[in-house]
Amino acid sequence: MINITLPDNSIKAFEAFPTGMDVAKTISEGFARSCVAMEVDGQPMDLSCDITCDCGLKFITTRDDAALEILRHSAAHVMAEAVQNLYERAALTIGPVVEDGFYYDIDMDPISEEDFPAIEAEMQKIIKAKKNFERTVVSKDEALEMFKDNPYKVELIQALDDQEISLYRQGGFTDLCRGPHIPHTGMIKGVKLMKTSGAYWRADQTRQQLQRLYGTAFFDKKALKKHLHLIEEAQKRDHRKIGTKLDLFSFHQEAAGMPFFHARGMDMWNVLLDYWREAHREAGYVETKTPVMLSRHLWEKSGHWENYRENMYTSVVDEEEYAIKPMNCPGGMLLYKTGSHSYRDLPLRAGEIGLVHRHELSGALSGLFRVRAFHQDDAHIFMMPEQIEEEILGVLQLVEKVYSQFGLGFHLELSTRPEKSIGSDEKWEQATNGLRNALDKYGKEYLINEGDGAFYGPKIDIHIKDALGRTWQCGTIQLDMALPERFDLTYKGADNGKHRPVMIHRVIYGSIERFFGILVEHFAGKFPLWLAPVQAILLPINDALNSHAKKLQKQMSALGIRCEVDKRTESLKKKIREAQVNYVPLIITVGEKEKESGTLAVRTLDGKVRMGLTMEEFSQVVLKHIKERTLDAQLFQ
RNA sequence: GCCCAUGUAGCUCAGUAGGUAGAGCGCUUCCUUGGUAAGGAAGAGGUUCAACGGUUCGAAUCCGUUCAUGGGCUCCA
Numbered sequence: 018m019i020n021i022t023l024p025d026n027s028i029k030a031f032e033a034f035p036t037g038m039d040v041a042k043t044i045s046e047g048f049a050r051s052c053v054a055m056e057v058d059g060q061p062m063d064l065s066c067d068i069t070c071d072c073g074l075k076f077i078t079t080r081d082d083a084a085l086e087i088l089r090h091s092a093a094h095v096m097a098e099a100v101q102n103l104y105e106r107a108a109l110t111i112g113p114v115v116e117d118g119f120y121y122d123i124d125m126d127p128i129s130e131e132d133f134p135a136i137e138a139e140m141q142k143i144i145k146a147k148k149n150f151e152r153t154v155v156s157k158d159e160a161l162e163m164f165k166d167n168p169y170k171v172e173l174i175q176a177l178d179d180q181e182i183s184l185y186r187q188g189g190f191t192d193l194c195r196g197p198h199i200p201h202t203g204m205i206k207g208v209k210l211m212k213t214s215g216a217y218w219r220a221d222q223t224r225q226q227l228q229r230l231y232g233t234a235f236f237d238k239k240a241l242k243k244h245l246h247l248i249e250e251a252q253k254r255d256h257r258k259i260g261t262k263l264d265l266f267s268f269h270q271e272a273a274g275m276p277f278f279h280a281r282g283m284d285m286w287n288v289l290l291d292y293w294r295e296a297h298r299e300a301g302y303v304e305t306k307t308p309v310m311l312s313r314h315l316w317e318k319s320g321h322w323e324n325y326r327e328n329m330y331t332s333v334v335d336e337e338e339y340a341i342k343p344m345n346c347p348g349g350m351l352l353y354k355t356g357s358h359s360y361r362d363l364p365l366r367a368g369e370i371g372l373v374h375r376h377e378l379s380g381a382l383s384g385l386f387r388v389r390a391f392h393q394d395d396a397h398i399f400m401m402p403e404q405i406e407e408e409i410l411g412v413l414q415l416v417e418k419v420y421s422q423f424g425l426g427f428h429l430e431l432s433t434r435p436e437k438s439i440g441s442d443e444k445w446e447q448a449t450n451g452l453r454n455a456l457d458k459y460g461k462e463y464l465i466n467e468g469d470g471a472f473y474g475p476k477i478d479i480h481i482k483d484a485l486g487r488t489w490q491c492g493t494i495q496l497d498m499a500l501p502e503r504f505d506l507t508y509k510g511a512d513n514g515k516h517r518p519v520m521i522h523r524v525i526y527g528s529i530e531r532f533f534g535i536l537v538e539h540f541a542g543k544f545p546l547w548l549a550p551v552q553a554i555l556l557p558i559n560d561a562l563n564s565h566a567k568k569l570q571k572q573m574s575a576l577g578i579r580c581e582v583d584k585r586t587e588s589l590k591k592k593i594r595e596a597q598v599n600y601v602p603l604i605i606t607v608g609e610k611e612k613e614s615g616t617l618a619v620r621t622l623d624g625k626v627r628m629g630l631t632m633e634e635f636s637q638v639v640l641k642h643i644k645e646r647t648l649d650a651q652l653f654q
Numbered sequence: 655g656c657c658c659a660u661g662u663a664g665c666u667c668a669g670u671a672g673g674u675a676g677a678g679c680g681c682u683u684c685c686u687u688g689g690u691a692a693g694g695a696a697g698a699g700g701u702u703c704a705a706c707g708g709u710u711c712g713a714a715u716c717c718g719u720u721c722a723u724g725g726g727c728u729c730c731a
Contacts (some may be wrong), residue, residue, distance in 0.1 A: 127658065205693060214726030215657030221728095226657060229726070257724095261665070270704075270722050324731035378655055378729060379722090437731095472731065499731095559687040586687080594691035608689060 019489055022073045026643055037064035038200070041076055052076045053084040053204070054197040061087075077206075079236045086114045091150060091198045092140075092205050093119040093232035098190035099139035100125070100230070107191065110169040110218060110227055113436050117244070118233030124169065125228050133210040136230075140481040147203035148187040152196055164193065169218065184234070184516065207241025208234040224514055251485055256537035257384040263542055263550060263599060265535075266385070268435060274382040274389035276530055281550035289529065289536075290370065292422065293394055293645065295308065300415050302366040302396060308347025311370055313338040317346040318503055328375045344372035346497070346522055347584040349397040350504040358508040363518065364400035364408050370529070371395050385534030392529040399506070399518040405451030406458065408634055409477070409494060411457045412523050416479055416492050419525050423536060424648045427492075431456060432469035439472060440498040448496045448519070449475045473499035479525075481540040491527040491535070496520075543600040543622070546639070547646040553580040553603035553639075556592040567609045569617075569632075576636050577643070602652065619653070627653050 021029045021040060029043060031101055037057075041049035041064065056075045061083075068074070071501045077084050093112035096119075100107050104125050112121030155163070157174060160182040164170035170193055185194045199205070209232060216229040235241045260266045265282035266640060268274075278286055278591055294304065297543070316322040321329065321343065330341040342348065349367060358365065374390045381387050400408050413429075420427050431452060434445045452475050456463050463477075470476050481491030497520045498504075507515040526532040536548070546552055553573060555566040563584040573580040583592045589606065604620040611618055617635050620626045640654055 088700090129658070212725060213658075216727050217656080226727090228657090231726085268723085273722065320731075328730080375730085380655065380657090380727080381729070382722095383724085468665085500689085556690090558689055561687075586684095588688055588693055589690065590688080591692050592690095597691055604690085606690065624690085627688060 019068065020071045021068060022071075023072075023218055024075050031068075034069050036067055037062065037074070037076070040068065040074060048078070051078045051080070052488050053079055053199050054080075054087050058574075061197050063150070064200055065152065085235070086318075087197060088199055088205060088236060089114045089119040089234045090194075090207050091202070092196070093121050093253050094150075094185065094187060094190070094192055094194070095143050095202055095208075096136065096210070096230060096232055097121050097192060097204060098125070098143055098187065101190065102139055103135060104128075108167050108169060111173070112192075115231075117529050118211060118231060120229050120231045122218070122227040122229050124225060127215075128213060128228055128230075130210075130213060130536065131654065137208075137210055143187070144202045144205050144208070147201045148186065148313050149201045150198035151186045152198075152504045153184050153186065155184060156180060157182055160184070160193065162629075163191070171553065183576060204236065205234050207238040208232060208235055209241060209245070232405055251487070251538070254538040255308045255384075255533040255543045256386075256486070259537050259542040260385070260534075265537070265550065268384075272381065272390075274377060274384055274387070276388060276390075284546070284550050285548055286529070286533065289526070289533065293370075293419070293526065296415065296419055297366075297368050297396070300411065302365070302368045304370075305349070305352055306372065307342075307345060307352060309374075310334075310339045310341050311348060315338060315351070319350070320503065321347065327350075328377070330374050330376055338473040341374045342371070342389060343373050343375045345369050345373065345393060345395045346397060346500055347504075349395075350500055350506065353397075353399060353506055354504065358399070358518070358601060360401060360508055360510045360516070363508060364398050364404050366396055366398045368394070368396040385530045385537075388528070388530055391531065393524050394526040395501060396523050398521045399501075399508070400520075400521065401508075401510075401516070402447060402451075403521050405496070405519055407453045408521070409452055409455035410458055412494050412521075413455065413461075413477075419479055420479075420492075420645055423539065424484075425539065428480050428482070428488075429456060429461060429463035430466055430478045430480065432466040432471075432476050432478065434475060435468045435470055436473060437472050438470070440474070442608055444498055445475070448498065452477055452494075452496065469493060473497050481535070481562060484541070485538075489531075489535050491532060492523070492525045493527070494521055494523040497522060544602075545646070545648045546602045547643045548653060549600070549602050550579065551581055551599070552578050552643070553605055554596045554601045555580065556589060556604065556606050557582070557584060558589050558606060558608040560586055562607050562609070562612060565612045568607075569607065572632060573636070576640060578636070578639060587641050593620070597624075623651075627654075 019031055019034065021031065023029065029040065037055040038049060038052070040270045040425045052064055053075045055064055056077065057068060063463050077087065097109050097112055100123055101109065107123050107125040110122040110124060112119060130170070139463070148446060157180050160174050161171060174187055182192065183196060185196060185198055200455070211231040211233055212227050213231065215226050218224040219225055230603070232240070233244060235244065260282070262364050263281065264279050266276050266287065268276060273449065313322060325343060329343050332339050332341070349369065352367065371393050372390065373393055377387060382389065398408055416427070433449055433537045456477065474496035476493055476495040478490050480488045480490045482488050501520050506518050506520070508518050510516045531603060555570055557563050557566040563582070566582045566584065570580050570582050583596070585592070595606060600622060602622060606618045608618070614629070615631065617625060617630045617632065619630055620630045621633060638653060
């Protein structure tokens with residue numbers, strides 16, 4: 018007789034040992050069908066397992082996020098079987114679940130997406146056959162014997178501590194696996210292979226290159242469709258495409274990974290920085306600037322020469338070696354040391370829009386998201402140890418203010434001391450507590466990544482969430498216990514003694530180039546008025562009105578509205594269409610009526626037209642929206 | 655840096671048994687002077703197909719190298 022406690026605290030008693038599925042069926046047949054796996058006292062297990070003692074039992078149903086992972090892992094097995102059926106010499110390695118799907122690394126000849134239909138067809142056969150996933154346990158030696166033809170599996174098995182090894186079998190296919198799995202292959206309703214790439218065995222460049230096959234799977238076709246739609250949507254928003262279309266920026270072979278900003282892109286760039294400067298001035302920051310190229314001696318002192326050299330561009334000037342800065346901090350150190358500092362002057366918040374260069378691997382470059390030259394909206398804050406909490410809190414508040422200006426949500430992650438680190442236990446504790454207390458005081462939930470901090474100090478990373486729900490790490494607040502030491506920074510305390518200041522590095526946009534790209538995708542090119550590269554376009558109805566339109570443009574420009582005239586000899590319809598597809602927020606048609614009455618006919622992107630606005634009325638509304646940086650597309654009531 | 659794919663007019667792309675380049679958009683000119691999502695016609699534009707080298711009587715098309723781009727891997731003290 019055993020008693021099983023369910024999440025609602027009800028207890029079910031069984032005479033014999035039931036399987037999980039048996040228990041599920043006592044709830045209802047329908048419920049049992051939706052069950053994927055179970056947790057017995059928190060341990061994930063297959064539904065087919067016997068329950069042999071009193072325990073707490075929680076079913077994982079198709080609605081749980083955990084279920085999706087189990088399904089995808091099972092789908093990886095199905096894909097592996099399919100590949101093995103089709104390619105005899107394919108040697109399986111590992112096939113984990115990743116965000117959005119799964120992959121399997123397989124030692125086989127290179128394949129391409131053209132091979133996908135055949136593999137998918139084979140997978141469908143396996144799925145249709147509704148093969149049960151059966152778990153068996155063997156000894157390590159037995160497992161080694163079974164997989165003796167596959168050196169990868171042998172290596173995996175040997176690395177396992179357990180003496181007992183679980184295997185999963187679906188039909189004639191068996192794979193080494195911890196499990197759990199879904200009951201049978203038929204539950205995989207929506208599955209698709211996504212892409213393929215090379216990957217190294219154990220991520221080691223010196224070892225065998227494997228074929229990585231990516232796929233994704235869902236419990237129903239609809240969810241798969243939705244997922245594919247989201248991907249499509251993201252592709253449409255690709256900042257590289259929109260950047261070209263809206264004439265914002267470009268890339269050239271002559272400077273790989275280093276973006277060129279066009280006039281319109283620069284307009285937006287300046288708007289971003291104007292806002293940044295305004296917000297930082299209000300938050301008590303000063304702005305500084307340090308050189309792009311600095312002597313090797315400095316980098317040796319900062320430790321970059323030793324630790325970051327492979328990413329740095331160098332040059333020789335007058336027989337002295339120089340490096341182009343990959344970070345702004347060493348220059349910031351020199352600035353701090355320019356004068357003496359009193360505790361009364363702390364915290365000192367020194368911002369810098371610093372242009373940095375990092376030699377990223379050629380294969381890593383990607384649009385504005387991964388570049389070799391970019392600007393950081395950096396700031397170094399120097400303070401007394403007891404100011405850490407309040408200062409961090411201030412940065413968090415600034416972060417929230419800036420991101421919400423763009424309608425971006427965010428979440429926080431705290432990274433603590435890693436194994437390899439410098440500094441005393443006491444200092445780490447003080448620093449980490451400072452960050453933690455600030456986070457607690459701030460009140461928003463945060464994740465903790467134990468041991469994920471930099472070797473020189475703990476940090477808070479800020480991940481923003483865009484309109485498609487994708488997250489991007491942009492902001493970071495890093496406490497640095499190394500540099501103040503290396504550069505012997507001091508301040509004069511109230512006791513008239515020398516003290517070591519605490520320093521943090523922090524960015525909010527992060528890389529301005531990257532943030533720019535994120536904004537392009539977040540808004541899908543349809544920027545709010547205050548950000549739009551072209552805020553208003555004047556469309557003369559006929560050529561005779563070009564000069565009147567030109568006059569209006571001058572007036573608007575003088576008011577600070579970014580405004581153009583489309584004076585091509587084209588039909589009004591065409592000009593409107595183009596302005597509309599280029600997302601110009603204010604489309605102003607200029608006809609005889611407007612000229613005579615001195616008014617404006619304004620069309621907004623929702624297609625609505627307001628006639629008879631005076632320049633006064635128009636500019637009042639428009640300038641208000643620009644000044645307040647509103648996100649709302651409803652410009653006029 | 656590694657693997658795979660791609661690189662043709664400003665943009666998007668077509669062009670395979672290798673025979674000396676095309677379309678749409680854009681641009682220019684002309685006609686139309688139009689009232690809220692594409693009016694019509696003509697024309698220019700590629701140092702000739704990323705660059706360099708090779709095979710061939712002949713290469714955008716085949717081969718090699720390099721560069722760049724894309725997707726991954728890796729890296730990101």
